[in-house]
Amino acid sequence: MTRSNTAIFILLIAVFTCSGAAQPVDTVEELKVCARMTDKEARLACFDDLGDRVLREEPADQKPPQEKVAQAEAESATRSNAQPLPDELGRSTTAQYVGLITSCKKGGRGDWYFFFDNGQVWKEVNRRNLRFKECNFNATIMTDSFGYKMRIDGEERTIRVKRHR
Structure with missing residues (x-):
C-alpha cells in the first residue's frame, strides 16, 4: 500500500472504533463508506472490520436459524386447522374437444386432413x-404429452394429429 492509502486506512479504523464506543453507528452508512473506497486492500480491510464488529454486537441469546425454523413449523402445525385437499388436485385434467368430422382428404404425401364442422382442420402426423x-x-x-391425439368414436386406435387451421 502507498502512504496515502495507509493513512486513510488508519484514519478509517480510528473513526470506526471511536464512533462505536461513543454511540451506535448506522451499519448501512459504514457499508457505503467501505464501498466508496478505491483501494482494494483498504476496502477489503474496511469490510472485514465492519463484519467483525457486527458479529460482536449480535446478541448471544439468539437461536440458530434452523432451530427457529423447526420451532415455527411446530407452532404452525399445532395451530393450523388442516383441511384435506381435494382428490382431483393431483390428477392431470386432459383437455378434450369433441366434434363432428365432415370430410377427410388424403394429402399428396400420404397424410390425412380432417375437416371438422366448425371449420377446424387437423392433420395426421404419424x-x-x-x-x-x-x-x-x-x-x-x-x-x-407431445401434442394431440384423435380418437374416432367407436374405434380403439388413436391417431396423432396437429392443428393445421
Missing part, C-alpha cells in the same frame, strides 16, 4: 396407413 370409407363421424381430440 403417417399411418389409414382408410376411411366415409368421413362423417364424431371424434375426440385429446391433449398428449
Whole structure:
C-alpha cells in the first residue's frame, strides 16, 4: 500500500472504533463508506472490520436459524386447522374437444386432413396407413404429452394429429 492509502486506512479504523464506543453507528452508512473506497486492500480491510464488529454486537441469546425454523413449523402445525385437499388436485385434467368430422382428404404425401364442422382442420402426423370409407363421424381430440391425439368414436386406435387451421 502507498502512504496515502495507509493513512486513510488508519484514519478509517480510528473513526470506526471511536464512533462505536461513543454511540451506535448506522451499519448501512459504514457499508457505503467501505464501498466508496478505491483501494482494494483498504476496502477489503474496511469490510472485514465492519463484519467483525457486527458479529460482536449480535446478541448471544439468539437461536440458530434452523432451530427457529423447526420451532415455527411446530407452532404452525399445532395451530393450523388442516383441511384435506381435494382428490382431483393431483390428477392431470386432459383437455378434450369433441366434434363432428365432415370430410377427410388424403394429402399428396400420404397424410390425412380432417375437416371438422366448425371449420377446424387437423392433420395426421404419424403417417399411418389409414382408410376411411366415409368421413362423417364424431371424434375426440385429446391433449398428449407431445401434442394431440384423435380418437374416432367407436374405434380403439388413436391417431396423432396437429392443428393445421
